Amino acid sequence: MPMIQLSNIERYYTTGLQKTWVLRQINLNINAGEFVTIMGPSGAGKSTLLNIIGMLDQPNNGEFLFLDEPVFQMKERHRNELHKQYMGFVFQAYHLIDDLTVYENIETPLLYRKIKKNERQSIIAELLDRFNMVAKKDLFPSQLSGGQQQIVGVARAIAAKPKLLLADEPTGNLHSTQGEVIMDLFKQLHAEGMTIIQVTHSEKYATYGSRIIFLEDGFVRNDERIGS
Amino acid sequence: MWVNYLKAAMRNLAKQKLLTLINISGLSIGLACSALFILYALNEFNYDRFHPDVNRIFEVYRNTGKIDDPDRSMDTYLPMPLGPAMKTDLVDVEEMVRMRGAWGDEFIRVDGKVGKMPLNFADPSFFRVFNFPILYGNQQHPLQDHNDLVLTRTTAVRLFGQENAVGRTVEIRNGEEYVPFKVTAIFADIPAQSSIQLDALANYELLSETAAGERYQNHWNRSSFQTFVKLVPGSNLAQDQPRLDAFRQKYYPGEEAERRSRGLWDREGIPVTYGLMPMAQIHTNPEFFNGFASPANPETIWLLIAISLGVLIVACINFTTLAIGRSSGRAREVGIRKIIGSKKRHLMFQFIGESVLLSLASALIAILLVNYLLPAFNELANTNIDFNFNRQLLFFLVIGGLTFITGVLAGIYPAMVLSSFEPLKIVQGKLRFSSGNTFTRSLVVFQFVLSTALICATLIILKQLNYLKSSYPGFNKENVVIVNADGVDTRTIGPRFKQNVLAIKGIEGVSGSELSLGEGTGWSRSGWNDGTEERSAYEYFVDPDFLKVMGIELVTGRNFNPEIAADTINSVVVNEAFLRAFNWTPEEAIGKELKGYYESAERVLPRVIGVVKDFHYRPMSEEVSPQLFHQFPDYLPHKYFIRLPSGDPAPYLTAIGKAWDEVANNIPYNYAFLDENLDRFYQSEARWSKIIGWAGGISIFIACLGLFGLSLLSSMSRRKELGVRKVLGADVFALIYVQIRNYFVLVALGILIAVPITWYIMHGWLQHFANRIQVGPGIFFIGAAGSLLLAFVTVLFNSLKEATHSPIEAIQNQ
Numbered sequence A: 001m002p003m004i005q006l007s008n009i010e011r012y013y014t015t016g017l018q019k020t021w022v023l024r025q026i027n028l029n030i031n032a033g034e035f036v037t038i039m040g041p042s043g044a045g046k047s048t049l050l051n052i053i054g055m056l057d058q059p060n061n062g063e064f065l066f067l068d069e070p071v072f073q074m075k076e077r078h079r080n081e082l083h084k085q086y087m088g089f090v091f092q093a094y095h096l097i098d099d100l101t102v103y104e105n106i107e108t109p110l111l112y113r114k115i116k117k118n119e120r121q122s123i124i125a126e127l128l129d130r131f132n133m134v135a136k137k138d139l140f141p142s143q144l145s146g147g148q149q150q151i152v153g154v155a156r157a158i159a160a161k162p163k164l165l166l167a168d169e170p171t172g173n174l175h176s177t178q179g180e181v182i183m184d185l186f187k188q189l190h191a192e193g194m195t196i197i198q199v200t201h202s203e204k205y206a207t208y209g210s211r212i213i214f215l216e217d218g219f220v221r222n223d224e225r226i227g228s
Numbered sequence B: 001m002w003v004n005y006l007k008a009a010m011r012n013l014a015k016q017k018l019l020t021l022i023n024i025s026g027l028s029i030g031l032a033c034s035a036l037f038i039l040y041a042l043n044e045f046n047y048d049r050f051h052p053d054v055n056r057i058f059e060v061y062r063n064t065g066k067i068d069d070p071d072r073s074m075d076t077y078l079p080m081p082l083g084p085a086m087k088t089d090l091v092d093v094e095e096m097v098r099m100r101g102a103w104g105d106e107f108i109r110v111d112g113k114v115g116k117m118p119l120n121f122a123d124p125s126f127f128r129v130f131n132f133p134i135l136y137g138n139q140q141h142p143l144q145d146h147n148d149l150v151l152t153r154t155t156a157v158r159l160f161g162q163e164n165a166v167g168r169t170v171e172i173r174n175g176e177e178y179v180p181f182k183v184t185a186i187f188a189d190i191p192a193q194s195s196i197q198l199d200a201l202a203n204y205e206l207l208s209e210t211a212a213g214e215r216y217q218n219h220w221n222r223s224s225f226q227t228f229v230k231l232v233p234g235s236n237l238a239q240d241q242p243r244l245d246a247f248r249q250k251y252y253p254g255e256e257a258e259r260r261s262r263g264l265w266d267r268e269g270i271p272v273t274y275g276l277m278p279m280a281q282i283h284t285n286p287e288f289f290n291g292f293a294s295p296a297n298p299e300t301i302w303l304l305i306a307i308s309l310g311v312l313i314v315a316c317i318n319f320t321t322l323a324i325g326r327s328s329g330r331a332r333e334v335g336i337r338k339i340i341g342s343k344k345r346h347l348m349f350q351f352i353g354e355s356v357l358l359s360l361a362s363a364l365i366a367i368l369l370v371n372y373l374l375p376a377f378n379e380l381a382n383t384n385i386d387f388n389f390n391r392q393l394l395f396f397l398v399i400g401g402l403t404f405i406t407g408v409l410a411g412i413y414p415a416m417v418l419s420s421f422e423p424l425k426i427v428q429g430k431l432r433f434s435s436g437n438t439f440t441r442s443l444v445v446f447q448f449v450l451s452t453a454l455i456c457a458t459l460i461i462l463k464q465l466n467y468l469k470s471s472y473p474g475f476n477k478e479n480v481v482i483v484n485a486d487g488v489d490t491r492t493i494g495p496r497f498k499q500n501v502l503a504i505k506g507i508e509g510v511s512g513s514e515l516s517l518g519e520g521t522g523w524s525r526s527g528w529n530d531g532t533e534e535r536s537a538y539e540y541f542v543d544p545d546f547l548k549v550m551g552i553e554l555v556t557g558r559n560f561n562p563e564i565a566a567d568t569i570n571s572v573v574v575n576e577a578f579l580r581a582f583n584w585t586p587e588e589a590i591g592k593e594l595k596g597y598y599e600s601a602e603r604v605l606p607r608v609i610g611v612v613k614d615f616h617y618r619p620m621s622e623e624v625s626p627q628l629f630h631q632f633p634d635y636l637p638h639k640y641f642i643r644l645p646s647g648d649p650a651p652y653l654t655a656i657g658k659a660w661d662e663v664a665n666n667i668p669y670n671y672a673f674l675d676e677n678l679d680r681f682y683q684s685e686a687r688w689s690k691i692i693g694w695a696g697g698i699s700i701f702i703a704c705l706g707l708f709g710l711s712l713l714s715s716m717s718r719r720k721e722l723g724v725r726k727v728l729g730a731d732v733f734a735l736i737y738v739q740i741r742n743y744f745v746l747v748a749l750g751i752l753i754a755v756p757i758t759w760y761i762m763h764g765w766l767q768h769f770a771n772r773i774q775v776g777p778g779i780f781f782i783g784a785a786g787s788l789l790l791a792f793v794t795v796l797f798n799s800l801k802e803a804t805h806s807p808i809e810a811i812q813n814q
Ligand SMILES: Nc1ncnc2c1ncn2[C@@H]1O[C@H](COP(=O)(O)OP(=O)(O)O)[C@@H](O)[C@H]1O
Pocket: A013, A020, A022, A040, A041, A042, A043, A044, A045, A046, A047, A048, A049, B430
């Protein structure tokens, strides 16, 4: 059973009298444990697709089954629960909370999931240790480099142990050495069994994954599995 | 979880120091205002509750119905035998106490030194009915003998320099001699929140020994005394009107039939009866003149609270509009929190929590402010509130509640707006923010409606007040000194004093009168019946010089003439209002007799010899009422009106003092200026103008503070736009104009709304005054221009700063 089943997903915006199509007839199945890279020119609809999968946006047509449950027919409460339970997000612009420290940023999703204090501490300690950020735990985002901020972003995204990690151009604002650090992290997470869907413009970073989907003008033009 | 919120909130507040400062100062001033008035209200509503049996104590009042007036009038001056009769006839009455308030100050002598002291009288049961603990002396029977005297602790210290003055003697002047009284007990000072206020208490029985007292003792038609009763527990006498009616009828058996036959009563029930007013309600019952501490009008109290809450709302609005104004700064946080799993509920909680936190901080500052401002407030509101952290538990509960509500109210709208942002749009940077929406703009408008209305109202009150004080009252009130001759035997001393004063070079005239003008108690009123209708007029005992000294004009007839013997027996001079009341023309009036003036027919009826032009001897706010002057022989002057030439009064005052000391052996010289006395009529208007003026000033200050914050935010967010405009060639004026245009519209709209509302309310207020100003556009123009100017200066500050910034910096910073 695939984790994600998209059938005939369509998304358009109406501007004035005109319809601008962003996603056309998308049919995709993604299994648990895959590491999918979405590529395509700017404006192709990559982010839109990722946001629909992340349940942040809704298509105009089509059906989306997540673990065999129809996402857009379920109650909003239920959908929010699924979102909260299964998904982690990493953004191009990091989107850390400026007024919270590194430690507190990572802690926030755990708070929303009502995880007990000592358990929280051990989860965060482990993540900080793993990402080599222990010394920086009390700093604020503005005191970190972009690469470091993104590492915190990844740590925060996976802190609540999501089944699916969604990353929209996570390396887009980073220079190459920093980017590689992030990609190495993703590779490790994938090896540990996490399902990952990322958007990137980099051919090189695409090779870290197990499957590349190529979007153009809202259509899936190509979908290939790669060996690694 | 809340620790996480708290940290984010604190750091956010710390980052926005200026805005936080604006919010906290506004809220703390608003809360301090409300706290003061709530303290005031609690104080006023808590009078007399220190008597443990307060629910069983009642003041007796007489309840008189009139034929053409559905409201019955209440009065508490009751006959002497009433109390004992109630105790005998009504089983529910466990105790009764009759009291007579102090009639001015008595002259006293302690260790040979002459002084003054107000003296009250009460039955010995006083200490059993009320809870006034005795500190020293006879606990059981403090007022046993007729010449026993009980003092408060402070009075004892004042007179004897020590608290325990039990056994000492106070000599109280009675006529020409001093009578010794023995201090038998000292009781604790009376709390400020007591309707009964007194310094010294003598035995009521003593009154029945005096000549007047003997006449009054069993007289059911002479009323000068208050009566309180304490009922047995569980009694329903206060609600049992039939029993009180029956009691009245027992002592006035023919009254109902007589009034009906004379056409003075035609409704069901009996025309005059008694009622029992619960002790705890006396203070806030404005119609209930109790003769001790002046009562408070609950309407006034609520109005003050409403005004102070208005100021608080203005401060709340600052919080709301500023929170919305900087919501773009918080929006990203909201978006991220939502994406990583926050529910809307969490965010609502977080943002409301933030504003509650802020209002809590403000409340702490407010309480410090209250503590600091209380003395000034007491003076402003003429109250006597002390701020005691232990005793004001209720106050702290109310303020705690108010703080919480303030926080929630201020925070709820921003919380709703912020927490409903769509995370995707925020994170993509697609949400556009403006510095406010229609709702927050209307809040700003409301702030200026309220502030401008208060300011215009203040101006109107001030103008009216000034009008009352400066209008010609119908007599010449300038340059008149009133010498107080209370306690002096003016029958013998008066003529000598007048002579001495007239001998001073420059003095233009002296006149003796029973009453002063302009003091709260400076009038007497008598009601009589001229055979058809109840009549009443303010009566003044004066001497023949009064009209001349005061500059009162005679319309027709003549003034009193010392040569004519009848003038001291039955001649009266009346005013024009008196003629109107009797429907007489001035020509008819001369020679008319006042029928029914005396109860018994033996005495010669008063006869009108002259009519004077109406003058305002009562506040100018009232219509002039019927008035009559006489010099009947059983009266004595207690006040001397002396007309000085204009110029420096000091030498005359000294000379008059010397003249006084020559005749009045040992009685201190005591004077006042007539115009200052008259100004006291307008104390309450003067107080209102100050209170509302302060409220208006504070509220416009807070509103401008908010405006400052808003313009700061919007100028910052428009920095790039302004930079671009500048590069395109806009000059400083154009840049300022684009920035302040919007605020100008909001403030102007607020003023436009405020004007008709204020006009309507103040027009109503002015109807209370028989003599009033016309409210023209001028006053509103001044108020509006003031508000607008303040707002303009506030906004200009930020705009100017942004307009003179370097454009390159602004553009590059993006
Ligand atoms: N809220 C919106 N309203 C109108 N058009 C939008 C909106 N969001 C995205 N688009 C359009 O949809 C297209 C796809 O956007 P996006 O998914 O962000 O592309 P990509 O991430 O591949 O660059 C773009 O042409 C964009 O302009």
